[in-house]
Amino acid sequence: MNTETNTVKLPSWVLWSLIIVSFIGFLDATYLTVSHYTGSALNCTLLKGCDVVTTSKYSEIFNIPVALLGMLFYFTMLVLSLLYLDTKHRTILKFIPILGFMGFLASIWFVYSQVVLIEALCQYCMLSAITSTILFILSLYVSKYRKDRSCGL
Numbered sequence: 533m534n535t536e537t538n539t540v541k542l543p544s545w546v547l548w549s550l551i552i553v554s555f556i557g558f559l560d561a562t563y564l565t566v567s568h569y570t571g572s573a574l575n576c577t578l579l580k581g582c583d584v585v586t587t588s589k590y591s592e593i594f595n596i597p598v599a600l601l602g603m604l605f606y607f608t609m610l611v612l613s614l615l616y617l618d619t620k621h622r623t624i625l626k627f628i629p630i631l632g633f634m635g636f637l638a639s640i641w642f643v644y645s646q647v648v649l650i651e652a653l654c655q656y657c658m659l660s661a662i663t664s665t666i667l668f669i670l671s672l673y674v675s676k677y678r679k680d681r682s683c684g685l
Contacts, residue, residue, distance in 0.1 A: 541620060542677060550613040550628070550670050557606035557663035564599035564656050574656065581652025588652075590645045598642065602660055605635050609667055625678050632671025635664040 564586065567574050576582035585591065591598055609631055616624040639661040646653050 542616065542625065542674065546670055546673055546677070547613060547617055550667065550674075551610065551617070553663050553666045553670070554606050554610035554613055557660060557667070558603060558610055560656055560659050560663065561599050561602035561606055564660075565597055565603050568597045568599055574654070576655055578655040579653045579658070581646070581650070582654040582656060584652035585646055585650055585654035585657055588645075588650050590642075590650060601638075602664075605631065605638075606663070609635070622678070625674055629671040629675040632664075632668040632674075636668035639664040 564574075566572075568586065568591070574582040574586060586599070593601065609628065612624055612627055612631070615621075616628075642657060643661050646657060
């Protein structure tokens with residue numbers, strides 16, 4: 533921990549993992565969002581239910597594509613991670629566990645929707661579920677790291 537009460541030095545492997553995984557999730561969600569708005573078919577090579585999932589009634593919330601919400605989630609996580617990389621300000625670390633938990637809860641719902649309600653799987657949606665789960669696990673580490681250093685949430 534830095535001597536200033538404002539700063540905490542998160543281990544670099546956690547920070548770089550947050551940045552890389554957030555970027556991967558952002559790229560994935562961006563591809564889905566662009567496909568949604570352009571109406572182009574997804575290049576689904578591993579699973580065959582991409583179009584079924586991405587055109588289902590569960591693919592939008594209040595006429596907003598779920599992929600766009602995912603894009604915003606990953607972008608926010610990426611910006612927070614990069615901002616922390618630049619400033620090392622501990623206040624930023626308060627938001628990462630909260631967002632990580634929200635992203636994980638959303639992923640649980642979306643995987644459930646694919647498996648139970650839609651009965652089809654989308655490889656890009658599953659990649660998003662995996663990346664948000666990894667971000668959640670990393671955010672648990674961020675939360676624990678903050679608590680271990682008396683920074684509290």
